[in-house]
Amino acid sequence: MASTIASAQKSSVNVTSELESMTTISNLPKYTDAVVKQFSSYDTTGNNDDGFSGKYSFVRKNPDSSLVIFEDKGAGVINRIWTPTPTNDTLDFYFDGSKKPSYSIKFSDLFSGKIYPFNLPLCGNQVGGYFCYFPIPYKNGCKVVFRGKKLEFYQIQYRNFGKNARVKTFNPNLSASEKAAFEKLSSSWKAIKENILSSPGIETIAVDKILSPGQSLSLVSLSKPGRFLGFEIENAKQFEGLEKLIDIKITWDNENQPAVYLPLSDFFGYAFGKISMQSLLSGTANNTNYNYFPMPFEKNAKVELIYRKGISNGHAEPLTIKARCYFSPLPHDPKTEGKFYTFWNSDKNAALGKPHVFLQGAGRGHYVGTILQAQGLNPGMTLFFEGDDYTAIDGKMTMHGTGSEDYFNGGWYALLDRWDRKMSLPLHGSLDYSLPFSRTGGYRLFLADKMPFQKSILHTIEHGPEQNNKPADYTSVAFYYADRAISTSQLPDAKNTMVFVPDTMMIYPQLMNLSFNGQATIDGNNFIGRNGAQIRVDLQEIPNGKYKLYTDLETAADGAEITFWQRQTKISEPISFYSTQKEVKKKMFLCDLDINEFRNTVTLHFKNDKAKNRVNIGRLILVKSKP
Known part of the structure; x- marks a missing residue:
């Protein structure tokens, strides 16, 4: 059947x-x-x-x-x-x-x-x-x-x-x-790959070529009907990077616009330039990119890779492209099936008051997948991810969601072992979660629940809990089948593919990676140290550079005196959390930090005082110093 x-x-x-x-x-x-x-x-x-x-x-x-x-x-x-x-x-x-x-x-x-x-x-x-x-x-x-x-x-x-x-x-x-x-x-x-390879008449097209900066490479070019059943590209790590310089371009049947044209890393579900997604049909595993969406065509097909020049001063190296394409001679039947298309939307500083668009257009087809990278432009909690998804099919609302991580079958961002890091399942998952970077992302496939449209589709998601009021960069990829491309993606360039790296980063207690020495404990926002105990905060997620360290804190009668250290070097004068009555202080300066591959932690040393042994910290704030 x-x-x-x-x-x-x-x-x-x-x-x-x-x-x-x-x-x-x-x-x-x-x-x-x-x-x-x-x-x-x-x-x-x-x-x-x-x-x-x-x-x-x-x-x-x-x-x-x-x-x-x-x-x-x-x-x-x-x-x-x-x-x-x-x-x-x-x-x-x-x-x-x-x-x-x-x-x-x-x-x-x-x-x-x-x-x-x-x-x-x-x-x-x-x-x-x-x-x-x-x-x-x-x-x-x-x-x-x-x-x-x-x-x-x-x-x-x-x-x-x-x-x-x-x-x-x-x-x-x-x-x-x-x-x-x-x-x-x-x-x-x-065994999805094994099933593909057992398809009748399957042909494997192997590619081993060099792609140099400023050049394009024809990965596959066919002048006969059929369908692609899968792509694999080796050495996926070579496509990582903040600039996302490699694009993938796929054209069916000499159509006047590409069916697929976007950064290769976004196509395979990288998160902010790093390998992430391992879904059923697309992603990266064992350092190999894969995509197993069936892609039928009537007359011809061309798959290209394009190596754009970046805006950084770094020297771009030629890449060795080793790839496999699985081709079946079964032609596209325009009466019963659509062709495969993507819509890539790099929505930099998304317009306030308007939702981010996954896909909008007129035609006949069905929606089968979403990848989203969401970057807050204000440091701190990822409140932009409170936004709801919305779908209108043929002019009528059919679905209205309850929150962004909900759309990706998740929940409760910024909580331990919930939506707190990347996690891949066959049909959905989290691409990333970082409070310091104020960013996250997710993916979702639609198989039996694919969303058909006879005339039109509007599929969007809010950035912010109400009124789309949170400044953010949203980059999404919509996967769909249709009789033709129903929306035109913008062309990738040096600006709209660059990953944003903030100068101000925040670390919250609930997701801190901590190590303890001596009689040290933590209770919510309270760091407690007795007999000169030490608590170390891991900062490996923070990019290298010089920073000023601040915190939101509360002083009290049992407030401790501490100093901050990096490894065996003291980097602050004694800091007192003592006051006769509780007092809240916002963004209090603590010390200067120099973070590099050898010094990517900071340690709190408690003064030995039985009565005054508590430090109440709401968040750590790191502001990158100007060169």
Whole structure:
């Protein structure tokens, strides 16, 4: 059975077909006419109460105070359930107009792995979010009721096929074919390259060439119909760097604009010029870039690499390009499938009051992936990532999110072991998280839940909790299939590809990397040291240079006297945190720092004083000194 349902009235939709649509990647270009929508807890007033109070976390309340959180008529399938705040309360699913619950499960057990079939790799939790991608189809309507007193953040994404579709309603007791499809999914995802190489008529095109600064290189040029099933480029580390000088350009069928034209590092999901993403279909592993999105074409195809000249004074070296392209002779069918396109948007100092655009345009196709790098232009907490995603298909809103990390199936940025560093999963992940740099990023693939559009699409994300009011640089890549390019990317140049490096950086206690010596402990913002204890703060993330070190602090009757050291060198005079009454001081100067590869820590030495042994620090602020 074809994994992508071109028309639900002609094909049967069931758990097996939905699982196969996530396994048979070769069907990703195929058009679909299902309607993709989402219920979520977003604040309908435009403010930022997207689940905190629970005010917007339901469709309606039942007389027994239970909450209806999802309701759909006709035939459909729930493809994704997300929350960062699961509870042990019951979810009741009512299928096909039933007056009694058809299936009940603890909300938390959609993600815990305890209840089959809600298991890895489709259900789990990472980067602060809990996700469920196991398909839940229904023949004639579905209602989901939450039995707890309060629900916070949630999103339920679904596809509706209309009233006359042939759909088999979900049953937790999977049939033999459904179990086999689920088992095949895990193995297929692990062996995606092997599956590509076993495709009929597959041809491997190997490349071993030199690319010099200021030159372009034809990686692959074909004058026959077919499709690319994958690209691999070795020595991925050679493409790292703040300037992102290497571009990839792909053109189909002599079209008047490239289908793909953007920095190579952005295409493969690097984060701010460094290797990061390892998704199912694109990223970097074992120092090799890979992309396994199927790319059909009708007549010819050309893949080029372009080595731009940068604006720095550094000497650019020639690069050895070793690559492989996997080609299949199966031609593009314009009636049933789209061609592969990207839209690259380097939104430097994004306009206040306007959201960042992932993709906007008119045409027919479907959206299949997002990569985003988000850089705050004000030092400090990443509040720009409070912004919601928004989608309008064919002129009507279909999805409205609850926060930026939520869109990427995460949650709770700047908290330990939540959204606090890069983390890759097959369909989503965090590209990076850095409070010192005030930056982050994420990616998300859409397989069974790809978003079709017949006439137009507008897919955006806010920068800031309200009114798009946080200054930021946003760089995104949208992956989509369409009958033609529906939007034109700007051309990469020396300015719009440069990674921003701030002069002011901040380190917050909850994400400090600390080492202890002697009787030293930490309690929230309180550093406690007895008998001359020492606490060392790791600064390896901070770029080399000379800095002035400041802090927000609180003095009190038990405030300690400390000195700051780098290795065995004292770099400050004694600093007292003592006062008879508590007093808060903002951005108090502490000392000068010289950070390099040998001196990239700072250590607090406590004076030996039993009564005065506490240092309360809100954040460390490093301001780079002017040369």
